[in-house]
Amino acid sequence: xxxxxxxxxxxxxxxxxxxxxxxxxxxxxxxxxxxxxxxxxxxxxxxxxxxxxxxxxxxxxxxxxxxxxxxxxxxxxxxxxxxxxxxxxxxxxxxxxxxxxxxxxxxxxxxxxxxxxxxxxxxxxxxxxxxxxxxxxxxxxxxxxxxxxxxxxxxxxxxxxxxxxxxxxxxx
Numbered sequence: 001x002x003x004x005x006x007x008x009x010x011x012x013x014x015x016x017x018x019x020x021x022x023x024x025x026x027x028x029x030x031x032x033x034x035x036x037x038x039x040x041x042x043x044x045x046x047x048x049x050x051x052x053x054x055x056x057x058x059x060x061x062x063x064x065x066x067x068x069x070x071x072x073x074x075x076x077x078x079x080x081x082x083x084x085x086x087x088x089x090x091x092x093x094x095x096x097x098x099x100x101x102x103x104x105x106x107x108x109x110x111x112x113x114x115x116x117x118x119x120x121x122x123x124x125x126x127x128x129x130x131x132x133x134x135x136x137x138x139x140x141x142x143x144x145x146x147x148x149x150x151x152x153x154x155x156x157x158x159x160x161x162x163x164x165x166x167x168x169x170x171x172x
Contacts, residue, residue, distance in 0.1 A: 048114060060086050
């Protein structure tokens with residue numbers, strides 16, 4: 001793949017860092033902050049980020065298992081988050097090659113429909129099983145997740161941007 005101009009060459013990502021970030025996102029999502037409907041789902045942001053940047057390491061199975069963990073942790077309908085996260089992860093992996101060519105702000109606009117789709121899947125499943133409509137504030141969550149995209153990109157790519165060892169004989 002040809003790198004866009006001005007983009008630094010990134011070091012390989014540590015798989016332990018991916019697992020740690022997903023575990024931290026799951027832990028933050030499971031914090032008892034109350035049932036605020038506009039609260040962004042940090043695990044969704046992380047799944048899309050790693051699905052775009054590391055599609056061979058984070059796939060649909062990971063999204064499904066993390067979704068089941070969210071369902072159990074929030075006492076939601078079993079499979080509700082699992083289906084939404086799987087649809088979200090599939091969509092992110094499907095557009096990952098195209099998305100990497102855009103700037104981070106343009107990427108945030110491109111992932112906004114993915115977050116809206118995942119929240120729509122959750123809402124439709126909740127409504128189909130007799131749940132109540134959470135209100136119009138629930139439409140704010142995908143927007144906040146898209147606004148978190150530049151911050152997530154900056155934080156999660158920081159370990160890969162560190163300079164290599166200062167070796168005079170190294171060509172890079």
